[in-house]
Amino acid sequence: MQNAAMTQDAPTTRKGPADWYAGGLPHIWLPYAQMKTMTAPLPVARTDGCRIILADGRELIDGIASWWTACHGYNHPHIREALVRQAEVMPHVMFGGLVHEPALHLARRLVALLPGGLERVFFSESGSVAVEIALKMAVQFWRNQGRERTRLVTFRGAYHGDTAGAVALGDPQDSMHGGFKGLPTVHICVDLPTDEPTTEALRDTLERHAETLAGIIVEPLVQGAGGMRFHDAVVLRRLRELADRYDLLLIFDEIFTGFGRTGTMFGCEAAGVVPDIVTLSKALTGGTLPLAATVASRRVFEAFWSDDPRHALTHGPTYMANALACAAANASLDLFAREPRLKQVRAISAQLARGLAPCRGLPRVKEVRVKGAIGVVELDRIDDLDALRGRFIDEGVFVRPFGSVVYLTPAFTIGEEELGALTAAVVKVVGGLSGG
Numbered sequence: 001m002q003n004a005a006m007t008q009d010a011p012t013t014r015k016g017p018a019d020w021y022a023g024g025l026p027h028i029w030l031p032y033a034q035m036k037t038m039t040a041p042l043p044v045a046r047t048d049g050c051r052i053i054l055a056d057g058r059e060l061i062d063g064i065a066s067w068w069t070a071c072h073g074y075n076h077p078h079i080r081e082a083l084v085r086q087a088e089v090m091p092h093v094m095f096g097g098l099v100h101e102p103a104l105h106l107a108r109r110l111v112a113l114l115p116g117g118l119e120r121v122f123f124s125e126s127g128s129v130a131v132e133i134a135l136k137m138a139v140q141f142w143r144n145q146g147r148e149r150t151r152l153v154t155f156r157g158a159y160h161g162d163t164a165g166a167v168a169l170g171d172p173q174d175s176m177h178g179g180f181k182g183l184p185t186v187h188i189c190v191d192l193p194t195d196e197p198t199t200e201a202l203r204d205t206l207e208r209h210a211e212t213l214a215g216i217i218v219e220p221l222v223q224g225a226g227g228m229r230f231h232d233a234v235v236l237r238r239l240r241e242l243a244d245r246y247d248l249l250l251i252f253d254e255i256f257t258g259f260g261r262t263g264t265m266f267g268c269e270a271a272g273v274v275p276d277i278v279t280l281s282k283a284l285t286g287g288t289l290p291l292a293a294t295v296a297s298r299r300v301f302e303a304f305w306s307d308d309p310r311h312a313l314t315h316g317p318t319y320m321a322n323a324l325a326c327a328a329a330n331a332s333l334d335l336f337a338r339e340p341r342l343k344q345v346r347a348i349s350a351q352l353a354r355g356l357a358p359c360r361g362l363p364r365v366k367e368v369r370v371k372g373a374i375g376v377v378e379l380d381r382i383d384d385l386d387a388l389r390g391r392f393i394d395e396g397v398f399v400r401p402f403g404s405v406v407y408l409t410p411a412f413t414i415g416e417e418e419l420g421a422l423t424a425a426v427v428k429v430v431g432g433l434s435g436g
């Protein structure tokens with residue numbers, strides 16, 4: 001159904017949903033959407049495992065896991081029980097001057113999971129904010145030592161979030177934030193050092209600008225929302241070497257890659273590289289509540305440890321370390337500890353590779369690639385994104401292409417049959433696109 005439900009004063013009723021849909025929709029503003037022309041959003045009644053159940057009774061197999069957060073599937077009983085318990089004791093208390101068990105327990109567990117040296121956790125409530133905090137940490141790290149180094153090196157194809165500071169770290173040309181080109185971009189955006197010429201170019205940039213640079217920020221192994229592009233672990237080792245040589249902080253934005261998505265618990269683990277700062281969010285709470293963490297190394301933290309109050313990190317979100325969210329995250333980590341999630345990722349990876357292989361050779365397909373539990377079919381272009389998304393719904397699956405990619409990032413708990421239905425739908429829908 002096109003447009004009708006999005007008009008300002010004449011909401012359309014759909015088959016199934018109750019008044020909440022027709023009455024509320026005219027007052028909602030949706031993300032990354034041209035509200036006038038977009039296809040009306042689907043009313044969801046509930047979720048269950050890897051299924052999204054619509055208000056009209058239709059069930060969709062979910063290929064995205066809610067922007068890759070719901071790694072254990074929806075409504076996992078262990079997380080639900082932890083939430084109910086925490087809600088009875090204390091849903092939230094401010095984190096200024098106060099601390100609580102779920103947050104401290106979680107901080108300790110995250111530090112134990114991350115590679116050695118990353119040991120101070122600063123909580124916030126979204127990935128973009130975690131990136132903002134990493135940026136401020138990096139700048140203030142130098143300022144506290146009497147040095148003015150305010151810019152970061154970022155990479156073409158990068159995406160680090162939607163807030164203004166995070167937007168400035170994304171690719172200024174080829175990204176969904178191209179419309180913000182006018183915003184001041186104080187950072188330097190270069191190609192990822194994937195080969196000799198790009199490594200040389202990066203070295204040259206560092207040679208010329210190191211004095212003004214605070215650090216380098218990268219999404220390890222996968223540039224996600226910027227196009228689902230993969231790179232090898234060797235790139236990350238190169239970045240560590242260059243950061244050391246030019247005395248720069250290395251920041252890994254693991255908001256997408258953290259918690260198993262690429263096959264190891266964190267991307268930095270696969271590379272055998274320890275960054276100075278890591279950002280985490282998304283699957284941290286198993287897709288239940290917003291929570292993020294910016295984790296700093298001892299070296300970074302020590303630059304803030306001082307008798308001078310001006311050396312303190314100047315940040316403090318109201319809902320920082322929300323107790324319910326921390327309880328959910330602890331329950332999610334229990335599941336990683338007790339269930340074979342990484343083994344499931346390996347099985348998903350193999351099945352994605354098999355299931356998406358028939359896309360190779362289809363008229364519009366440029367590349368098929370798989371890393372961990374991420375399957376990508378890159379097309380030459382997508383002319384009508386809304387129509388393509390609609391075709392997936394008609395197939396009974398929720399798959400949401402963007403840019404020129406069709407991708408799958410399912411829950412790690414997805415069954416073989418459900419995953420088979422997802423890959424078959426991708427092959428069928430992509431196969432139905434006319435060439436040219």
Ligand SMILES: Cc1ncc(COP(=O)(O)O)c(C=O)c1O
Nearest residue numbers: 126127128160161224225255256
């Ligand atoms: C690598 C990366 N960084 C940051 C963000 C922003 O996170 P959020 O949407 O929670 O602000 C995202 C979201 O997709 C991401 O993939």
